[in-house]
Amino acid sequence: MLDVKLFGTPTLSNDGAQIGMSCRKAWSLIAIVAAGGGRPVARSRIAGQLWPDMDEERARRALSTTLWRLGKLISRHDIREDGLLRSDALWISLAPGAGCDLRDFRMSLEAAEVGGGxxxxxxxxxxxxxxxxxxxDHSWTNLERESVRALLVSALDKLLAYYESARDHQNCLRIGQRLVAIEPYLEHAHRTLIWAYGGTGERAAAARQFGRCAKLLKSELGLEPMPETVAAYAQALGVGTSESTLLRLAPAPAPGARPVGAIARLREHLQGAQSALDELGRA
Structure with missing residues (x-):
């Protein structure tokens, strides 16, 4: 069985034996077809995406040449020329028996949307x-790479919410760590990790996660953690969630900096109240 891997360094293999392929346009051609999620893709669309600087006729000829070269390559390994891609005058699709990680990625997400869970x-x-x-590094590949990355983030986010609702701490840690590695500014993902570390008794890990979150938010966005994040941290440490506890755990603003966010406003409110009490005590 032919199998194509497009995530990471691309590979083409037949029953586990790798087939060398140096034509970079062929990899992009396979990726465009695979991105259709199992549906045929119009030849005119593929030609325009792979050779945007050519007129339509020249782009179509270049596409036909690339298809021919790809077919000849796989036929040298005792595979039918259409064993990977099937084409006619209008459409190109992946052969039914060929495997491809990009196509299967998109099809799995589509299945999840219609109740696959x-x-x-x-x-x-x-x-x-x-x-x-x-x-x-060309326009279509760059756009598809970002599109797929966004789909991955969305899928991880949904999985994180699913495992959090199931109170599955270990899977929250597995998914959450991968999510914040890709999108480090997702505060709710850090918050779930803090909660999950607390649930597994890893208080030191919860503290480190809170510290990383607070540092990222402050250094890159000029923000402080949300009250919900500070509360999750307090719960992970087992110290309660009273206002005084949250105030103590919330990171203090830099000297001379204007406080930002709900915790900062809470700090100002409590500090103001304490100042008023001190004044009354001196009266």
């Missing part, structure tokens, strides 16, 4: 082992 999301995120064709 978290198992389909798990399959999708497992398939995304690395960025799509990371060494390719």
């Amino acid at each position: 978290h198992e389909c999301l798990e399959r999708a995120v497992a398939l995304h082992a690395a960025d799509l064709l990371p060494e390719e």
Whole structure:
């Protein structure tokens, strides 16, 4: 069985034996077809995306040449020329028996949308082992890479919410760590990790996660953690969530900096109240 891997360094293999392919346009051609999620893709669309600087006729000829070269390559390994891609005058699709991680990634996400559940999301995120064709740098590949990355983030986010609602701390840690590695500014993902570390008794890890979150928010966005994040931290440490506790745990603003966010406003409010009490005590 032919199998194509497009996440990370691309590979083409037949029953586990790798087939060398140096034509970079062929990899992009396979990726465009695979991105259709199992549906045929118009030849005119593929030609325009792979050769945007050519007129339509020249782009179509270049596409036909690339298809011919790809067919000849796989036929040298005792595979039918159409064993990977099937084409006619208008459409190109992946051959039914060929495997492809990008196509399966998109199909798994589609299945999840129509009731496939978290198992389909798990399959999708497992398939995304690395960025799509990371060494390719042209407009279609760059756009598809970002599109796939956004789909991965969305799938991880849904899985994190699912496991949090199921109070599954270990899976929250597994998914949450991967999510914040990709999107480090998602405060709710840090918050879930803090909660999950607390649930497994790893208070030191919860403290480190809160520290990383607070540092990122402050250094990159000029923000403080939300009250919900500070509360999750307090719960992970087992110290309660009273206002005085939250105030003590919330990171203090830098000297001379204007406080930002709800916790900062809480700090100002409590500090103001304390100042008023001190004045009354001196009266």
